[in-house]
């Protein structure tokens with residue numbers, strides 16, 4: 001299992017995560033949704049061991065989190081970080097050397113994310129969307145079974161979003177476990193199988209996207225994700 005149970009995290013006196021339970025099903029694309037500042041990045045960082053929790057348990061590969069399991073995880077959190085003076089190829093190459101991945105795989109992932117033709121160009125010349133693709137290439141480098149992407153659609157144009165959707169759908173169809181975050185339901189509606197809506201430090205809904213609301217999805221999301229919404233469990237909500 002990939003997910004967490006009763007995760008709690010305060011920054012100062014402010015609870016950001018307040019008993020978060022989350023479960024990502026292999027082979028299904030899970031989008032963690034929540035407004036700006038809801039705690040999505042915090043949750044992802046704790047689940048990847050980048051930030052300590054105050055309480056609760058993160059699970060990776062079916063067991064409580066252990067650093068060694070990260071060898072099976074590809075992630076892009078907190079936006080792309082690159083060496084601007086290096087080419088796309090060399091940026092991915094740095095990670096390839098660190099992870100013992102072949103040079104052939106570097107070319108392969110660059111092609112996979114649509115950067116095959118610009119591999120020699122310096123990363124600092126890249127648009128936001130190209131940088132997002134480069135971050136994805138690095139995340140995919142080790143052919144991970146678990147993929148975690150913080151707001152992967154940020155900066156992508158409509159064509160890029162369609163390509164990302166195809167790529168992530170293919171990866172999910174191969175049985176991989178995929179968790180992405182987003183603050184906009186509209187962005188994930190055509191991408192996710194399952195969603196978790198984070199508000200008030202916990203999930204107010206977790207389950208199949210199509211069961212989230214019968215009518216206006218956006219209105220339902222805005223109501224569910226409002227920080228001051230009344231937290232009364234209904235239907236599939238928790």
Ligand SMILES: Nc1ncnc2c1ncn2[C@@H]1O[C@H](COP(=O)(O)OP(=O)(O)OP(=O)(O)O)[C@@H](O)[C@H]1O
Pocket residue numbers: 011016034035036037038039040041042043182183
């Ligand atoms: N290291 C930190 N120290 C103090 N406060 C923090 C820290 N990291 C995050 N926060 C606060 O915790 C809250 C949740 O932040 P987080 O980045 O997890 O939200 P998010 O849902 O990912 O938001 P966004 O959609 O804007 O990326 C915010 O109020 C943020 O200011």
